[in-house]
Amino acid sequence: MKRLIQYFQNIKPNKTVLWCYLIWYLVTVYFYFDPSPKIWMNSIGISAVIGTALLLSVSSQGQDFWQVFRLYLMPFCVSSFSALIKGQNFFVIVSPRIEETIVAVTLCIVFLGTIAVIKKRF
Template sequence: MKGLIQYFYEIKIDKAILWCYLIWYIAIVYFYFDPSIKIWLNSIGISAVIGTGLLLSVSSGNSGESDRWQTFRLYLMPFCVSSFSALIKGQGFVVFISPKLQENLLSALCCILFLSFILGIKLIKAKLSNH
C-alpha cells in the first residue's frame, strides 16, 4: 500500500489523465457491458496487432530492460478503444460522450474523485515533509 501511495504522490498530470481515461472506460463498460465473446476476442486480436506496432514504433532497438508499464499500456489502449467502440455502437454516443446525462456525470465524478484523491495525497505528504 505504501508503494501505491508513493506512486500517486509522484504521479504527473499526463499519467493522471491516462488513469481518468481508464476510469471513464470502466464506467462505460459497466453501463454497456456485452458478454458476447466475439467483441472481446476481436478486441484482444486488435490489441495484439496494434499494440505490437506501437511497441515497435517506440522501441529504441536496445536489448535493455523495457518499461513494463509502458508495454502494458501500449497493448491495453487498443484493447480499450476497440471494445469501447464495439460496446457503444448504435447507442447514440457523440465521440465518447454518452447520450445519457447520468452516465456522463458518474464517469466525470469518478475522475474528479480520483484526481481529488491524488491532490489529497500530495497535500498531506507536502505538509508532513514541512514538519
C-alpha cells in the first residue's frame, strides 16, 4: 500500500490523464461488455501488431515493464472500445446515455480528488 501511495504522490499529469482514460474505458466495458471471443481475439491481435510497432519506434530508449505494458495495452483498449461501441450512437467517446457518462466523469473526478488528497497529506 505504501508503494501505491508513493506512486500516486509522485504521479505526473500525463500519467494521471492515462489513468482517467483507463477509468473511462473500464466504465464503457462494464456497460457494453460483449463476451464474443472474436472481439477480444481481434483486439489482442491488433495489440500485438501495433504494440510491437510502438515498441520498435521507441527502442532507442530504455523501457521499463510498465511502459512496455502500456504500449501493448493502449491498442488493445482502442480496438476493443471501438468494437464495443460500434452502432451504439456514441459521440466520439461519449455515451448517448447520460447516466453512463456521469458514472465515467464521476469516477475520474473521484480519482483526481484522491490524488489531490494523497499529494497534500503525504
